[in-house]
């Protein structure tokens with residue numbers, strides 16, 4: 001119930017109240033505690049907000065998102081509410097301000113129902129790196145939902161809220177969306193303000209959405225996107241999304257190294273091939289492209305993001321925020337003990353890797369080199385997108401895996417092989433549900449296009465949806 005914004009609107013028109021919708025979701029969350037999707041439910045503030053919006057509806061002053069219940073990833077700041085990035089180091093910390101993206105949703109009368117579990121500091125692909133336990137995939141017991149925005153994906157998939165926010169630095173919205181049968185959008189870098197999003201790798205991070213249809217993703221983007229004076233990297237480029245419509249005669253790029261990748265699950269490949277065939281029969285032109293740098297994507301991503309993370313996470317020093325070791329004496333001991341106790345193993349690994357690649361003597365060999373590779377990747381991607389309207393590719397090599405099944409960090413990093421591309425180059429990308437695997441788990445396909453061409457991305461996604469009808 002209330003799976004889409006349209007359903008919420010219809011319910012309100014038929015006389016239901018925002019409070020009753022909010023209470024419905026509070027009940028659902030309570031029934032699904034075992035999924036461990038929510039780290040905290042904002043029961044009181046959500047009910048207060050709901051009553052205010054009900055009044056506004058009566059007065060005819062309600063905003064576009066009246067009655068829409070949203071969940072937020074636990075790295076998005078909401079004033080006077082706790083935020084922890086699923087880390088012990090921020091335990092007990094309360095936000096002093098609200099993220100711009102979230103504020104814009106609240107200004108349109110969305111109801112914020114709680115904060116959602118994720119990998120610690122958004123570092124992970126399975127939600128198993130949370131300091132507060134992993135999240136269960138609602139499709140199959142004992143399976144991971146993907147990460148790092150695992151809680152946000154499960155909350156939408158399991159009907160615990162209508163839409164949710166996540167963040168995508170290397171695939172953290174698209175990958176869990178693929179694994180939970182939801183729509184996951186990563187907008188163009190610079191489209192949505194990062195003010196109030198706890199930074200992981202600032203030149204990669206974007207807030208993204210989980211929804212049950214394309215229209216909701218478009219509406220949320222329309223509301224959240226645009227210039228923000230609190231984030232200098234936001235763009236003032238026009239963002240007026242029109243009704244999404246199927247586009248005829250597109251030029252669709254398929255990257256041969258992606259589509260015939262040996263790591264791609266046979267069923268995922270089969271369904272992707274079938275969709276491409278369907279698009280061809282529908283009058284679209286399929287253009288085969290070559291992107292010879294697939295093997296460079298994940299290493300480049302990990303050099304640059306760990307470098308940025310080591311710098312961003314230096315602020316968690318036991319003095320400014322959250323956890324301080326009770327045994328610490330003196331400044332240095334405070335830093336060392338608080339950080340050793342507060343950060344989990346994956347975060348420590350990345351801080352150390354990042355510190356190493358930035359260190360004197362290795363800087364040019366790793367960091368400078370990776371920056372140069374990033375430019376090559378961007379140039380090649382622009383070149384491909386000059387030839388086609390959209391690129392179609394897998395979101396994930398396979399479906400979700402069982403908890404504890406992937407122990408080697410490199411294997412875990414390779415889960416993002418198809419998603420880090422759009423973060424390295426800043427392009428917008430979306431994962432849309434494709435089908436259900438014979439193992440009972442869902443998976444999506446990914447579309448990527450030119451910077452700031454989200455309308456084209458949505459319209460093209462619509463063309464694919466129409467194929468299924």
Ligand code: GLN
Pocket residue numbers: 122123124125147148167168169170171172173200305416
């Ligand atoms: N799984 C990737 C990582 O571990 C991506 C994370 C993200 O997008 N926040 O870094």
